[in-house]
Amino acid sequence: MITKAIVERYEIEAFLTLAEELHFGRTAERLRVSTAHVSKTIKGLERRVGTVLFERTSRKVVLTPVGSALREELRPAFDRIQQSIRNAKRAGLEVRGTLRVGYFGSAGGRYLLEVGERFQARYPECTVRITELQLSDGASRLRNGEVDTMLCCYPMFEPDITVGPVLYGEAKMLAVAAGHPFAERASLCLEDLAEVTMIQNPPALPIDFDEYHHPKQTPSGRPIGQGPVAATFQEILALVGAGKGAYLTTEQAPLYYLRPDVSFVPVLDAPPLQFSLGWLTTGLTPRVHAFVQAAGDMTNSRTE
Template sequence: MERRDLEVFLTLAEELHFSRTAERLRVSQARVSQTVKRLERRIGAPLFERTSRRVALTPIGQRLRDDLAPAYRQIVAGVARAVAAARGTGGLRVGFQAPAVADLVADVIDRFRADHPGEVLIREADFADPLALLRADEVDALVALFPVDEPDLTTGPVLWREPLVLAVAANHPFAKLDSVSLEDLARAPVFRAAFWLDRTPGGLPVRAARSPATFQELLTAIAADEGVCPLGAHAAEHFARPRVAFLPFRDAPALRWGLVWRTSAETARVREFAAAAR
């Protein structure tokens, strides 16, 4: 049974008048009559008693109405919720893989807010598994370090580019240098944050340090000289502390922060946010 057939039957069951039903549904009266006849042939029994003076439900028609009406209301409500989600008529939830990146792309957020009503909710992603927020449907989009190559995710525009720096303890031998090379990552334990290499460009293995649970724990471990960590250059400004030094790389490519979202959960609002970043 088609949804339109259900709509005609339930509306006629409510109005008990062919002309008013046709007017309410914006179809012809003949269309209403044809639909009812088709349903009655399918059911195998009359659903309405029709005379020149009145229209009334038969007992079978009453039972069908009582059975179908709650389910139909659920269908209508479900479709309405899906349409609202697709249009993104509510707020937009944006996650950030690094805690200070929200400040770096504040102009994108401001442009989006200026043209689109609704709240922009900002969430910090889990340090150990930043994509978990997306996959748990706790954010609509995530600003993550590119490249992101996941079969269930769509990558959007790049929002921010910045140099790579190496965070080391202030008393580490590297701290006396003006700059470092990616080859230097083979000379100390390396914490894995957003950026990671298994081997240096020259083929030397990179030894992983322990895995901190939070970014603040990472900085504390670096200050204690447990290892070094490549980070975006914004960390030197946003997380400066006396016991941590930030050294520029001579040979590292720029980091790219971009927008990522679940392909199956793409909405108009996500697309509009991506467009604001271009």
């Protein structure tokens, strides 16, 4: 149960203003209320505190020792609160216009749409535009300004791109032709990849990232066959379905890309694909910062 604060904000504001002016009339003018309202507020505060804070005569108003001590303690804290509120208002005013967010694959698009709804509820002056990216052009479209931030996969080795905290992860699965012997297996391990030819990502994909998620050899050092190159995920699945090779993807693929000629089998010891938002290190605008915060809040709410 939440208990009511002992002292209300308006009482603190009235007290600090009267402590500066030492005059009920001028205090009322600054606060845009009546003198009687100021007097009633201060009396109520004194009752809450349990002692007199001002000595009042027909000629003057002065702080008591307790009132003076209270002013010295309250003023810095109140000023910090006021500044924080001003900062929040300023940030809110800056989060407007259009924010362009890129993603890879249908699962990423759905996730970003959910984040976008949360974001726009907070910042109705800012429109979120979700754009699908291809494996070969994500970083370049971020660099040339076509998107402001994008859903990235760990690890990210681009020196000019900053990546935020992990938002969610997906376990790995191997996409194989429906008629392949592996399609009958309940699960696989990385060592099994020596028995298949792997469809290759486009050369534009960072080498370190590709090697981490699509290794060229098994953990024991056996070579993994290298198959044809594909530029998009749809091309990859078409090649897999035609029996031209296999491809390491994630557990979301069967939900969004189910095909009669492709089967998806869990690879139990493969590192998961972890997703986060990335942006140009020089491009952390208030809009991007606010969107990253909204995504983090949504992730936290799901784990609580």
